[in-house]
Amino acid sequence: xxxxxxxxxxxxxxxxxxxxxxxxxxxxxxxxxxxxxxxxxxxxxxxxxxxxxxxxxxxxxxxxxxxxxxxxxxxxxxxxxxxxxxxxxxxxxxxxxxxxxxxxxxxxxxxxxxxxxxxxxxxxxxxxxxxxxxxxxxxxxxxxxxxxxxxxxxxxxxxxxxxxxxxxxxxxxxxxxxxxxxxxxxxxxxxxxxxxxxxxxxxxxxxxxxxxxxxxxxxxxxxxxxxxxxxxxxxxxxxxxxxxxxxxxxxxxxxxxxxxxxxxxx
Numbered sequence: 001x002x003x004x005x006x007x008x009x010x011x012x013x014x015x016x017x018x019x020x021x022x023x024x025x026x027x028x029x030x031x032x033x034x035x036x037x038x039x040x041x042x043x044x045x046x047x048x049x050x051x052x053x054x055x056x057x058x059x060x061x062x063x064x065x066x067x068x069x070x071x072x073x074x075x076x077x078x079x080x081x082x083x084x085x086x087x088x089x090x091x092x093x094x095x096x097x098x099x100x101x102x103x104x105x106x107x108x109x110x111x112x113x114x115x116x117x118x119x120x121x122x123x124x125x126x127x128x129x130x131x132x133x134x135x136x137x138x139x140x141x142x143x144x145x146x147x148x149x150x151x152x153x154x155x156x157x158x159x160x161x162x163x164x165x166x167x168x169x170x171x172x173x174x175x176x177x178x179x180x181x182x183x184x185x186x187x188x189x190x191x192x193x194x195x196x197x198x199x200x201x202x203x204x205x206x207x208x209x210x211x212x213x214x215x216x217x218x219x220x221x222x223x224x225x226x227x228x229x230x231x232x233x234x235x236x237x238x239x240x241x242x243x244x245x246x247x248x249x250x251x252x253x254x255x256x257x258x259x260x261x262x263x264x265x266x
Contacts, residue, residue, distance in 0.1 A: 079202075080210060080259040081107050082233075086131040086176065091237055093250025094125025105132065108209050109150040109256040111198030111216055115160060117152030118198060121253035124168070124237040128251050131176075131234045134259060138231040139172070142261030145212050145219035149235070150255040151194040166240045167192035168252035170220055172230035179234060180225045186238035193218045193235060194252050210260045217258075233257060 085102035097104050101122055110120040124130060139147050153165040169184035170193050184192040200207040200215035212219040222230060237251040 079108055080137065080262055082132040082257050083135050083137065084133040086133050086232065087129075088122075088131075089129045090123075091125030091128030091251055094123050094128050096249045096253070097122035105130070105254050105256060107256060108202035108258065109198050109200050109215070109217065110203060111150065111201045111255070112152070112154075113199055114155045114197045117154040117164070117253070118150075118201075118255050119152075121152050121255045123249050123253050124235070124251040126239050126251050127237055129234060129236045130254060131232060132257060133176075133232050134262065135231065137259065137262045138174075138229050139222065139233075139259045140230075140261050140263055141222040141228045144221060144260075146222045146259070146261045147230075147233070148210065148212060148215055148217040148219055148258045148260065149193040149233075150198045150200075150215075150217040150257065152253045152255060153194055153197050155197060163195070163197070165189055165194050166252045167194045167238045168235045169193075169238055170218075171234040171236070172220075172222065172225065172227050173232040173234070174227065174229050176232045180227050182220055182225055184238060186240060192238065193220075194240075198255060209256075209258045212260075215258070219260075229263075 082105060085105060088101060090098065097120075104120060104122050110118045112118045122130070149170060151166070151168075153163050155161070155163050167184065167186045167189050169181055169186075171179040171181040173179045182191055184190075186192060189195040195218050196216055198216040199205075200209040200217075202209060207214045209215050222228065235252060235254060239251075
């Protein structure tokens with residue numbers, strides 16, 4: 001197998017998101033917005049009713065045709081993105097975006113640039129977590145960074161010299177049982193997700209969502225933790241801010257994850 005880097009262009013305007021699965025495998029550096037043949041609906045629903053500390057788990061369903069809801073809403077994923085939400089365990093102060101789960105974290109990022117955080121996110125709450133799957137298209141270790149995690153950090157203050165950030169630790173797994181965490185220093189954000197603003201937006205610009213130099217977000221390299229293939233990614237809020245502001249926006253806010261190197265169904 002060989003690793004190829006494809007251009008990441010946006011041949012479509014992304015309605016809200018859905019997962020995909022297709023057939024023939026080759027290892028590539030993923031293209032943003034690659035066409036797919038089939039949509040695999042996720043049964044994760046009623047997450048808006050999830051209470052803090054309660055984990056909602058979802059088993060992988062068999063491939064199925066588009067549902068009536070998918071046809072009506074146009075929700076689908078095209079590209080190197082999360083295919084399924086496995087579990088969501090909201091912490092204290094969560095709530096924002098839960099009514100749109102799982103769609104809101106499937107598909108590409110909707111970054112708003114350096115000075116504004118996206119609202120196309122789900123908040124994990126203080127100490128909350130989420131587990132996401134790349135079932136048919138697992139992330140693989142290639143040259144350099146292998147995937148990007150997009151939050152909604154933004155710059156502010158004099159000369160925009162400060163960053164409002166809510167940090168989370170990222171872990172990966174090949175089987176969903178054995179997890180290997182990336183180092184994350186929540187005191188300064190070193191190694192954490194949630195440190196950088198997001199610029200790529202699959203609806204409003206043509207920035208590559210798999211190019212860390214232009215997309216924004218936080219890059220992770222599987223080689224750093226000795227994992228050659230990752231089918232699952234877990235994000236754990238590191239309690240950067242405690243308490244509940246009353247708006248459901250406490251904790252890490254997940255927008256999307258993009259696989260730079262993956263096993264691709266083409």
